[in-house]
Amino acid sequence: MxxxxxxxxxxxxxxxxxxxxxxxxxxxxxxxxxxxxxxxxxxxxxxxxxxxxxxxxxxxxxxxxxxxxxxxxxxxxxxxxxxxxxxxxxxxxxxxxxxxxxxxxxxxxxxxxxxxxxxxxKDKSVKAVREIFNVTNDYTPEEEAKVRMEHLWAHEGGEIDESLD
The missing domain is CATH 3.30.710.10 (Potassium Channel Kv1.1; Chain A)
Structure with a gap:
């Protein structure tokens, strides 16, 4: 069996x-x-x-x-x-x-x-990315202006929108 x-x-x-x-x-x-x-x-x-x-x-x-x-x-x-x-x-x-x-x-x-x-x-401005990640801008206004001129492309782009909701 x-x-x-x-x-x-x-x-x-x-x-x-x-x-x-x-x-x-x-x-x-x-x-x-x-x-x-x-x-x-x-x-x-x-x-x-x-x-x-x-x-x-x-x-x-x-x-x-x-x-x-x-x-x-x-x-x-x-x-x-x-x-x-x-x-x-x-x-x-x-x-x-x-x-x-x-x-x-x-x-x-x-x-x-x-x-x-x-x-x-993607395609967000530096300002928007700082706001999104709560990053403090530690540049003086003069430093900010210089960096902005050197890297114009980084300061273009959209602000915060519904894609971040």
Whole structure:
């Protein structure tokens, strides 16, 4: 008599804790897309506190990681569409995601978000970029005038508009 047994693969799960105390359960194979998490897993952590990532942001990052864990040659267009929709949102939301992706060391997500921000500030004036990134102009009026004359092209361009909402 032949015996058959059903062998199921047990997926190792991790518990991620956001900065505002929310818990998320995620497969280790997906979570290790982030270098920070991968390093902690290598040190035998299964409950991972993420003090620099709030729940709203972590939820979005998990959505991204799950989708990209499914990436293969046959669904590249689907992933591309997902990425385009993923970066739609306010500039501040994308910027928050960027900070979290940097902290988590997720290079694929960092590349996507940096490109989105670059696309949004493309053709903006120096004044607009300073305002967007809250950069203080430390030039004296004379220095500003000199730089402006030397680099006229950098001072042309649009101001802040709906692309940064």
């Amino acid at each position: 032949e015996s058959s047994s059903l062998v199921t693969e047990q997926k190792k799960m991790l518990i991620l804790k956001s900065s505002d105390g929310e818990y998320f359960e995620l497969e280790e194979s997906i979570a290790v897309q982030c270098g920070t998490i991968k390093n902690l897993v290598e040190d035998d952590f299964s409950h991972i506190p993420l003090p620099n990532v709030d729940a709203k942001t972590l939820r979005k990052i998990i959505e991204y990681m799950k989708k990209h864990a499914q990436k293969n040659d046959s669904n590249e267009e689907e992933i591309k569409d997902f990425d385009e929709k993923f970066v739609q949102g306010t500039f501040n939301d994308v910027y928050e995601l960027l900070h979290a992706a940097n902290y988590l060391h997720n290079s694929g997500l960092m590349d996507l978000l940096c490109q989105s921000i670059a696309d949004r500030i």
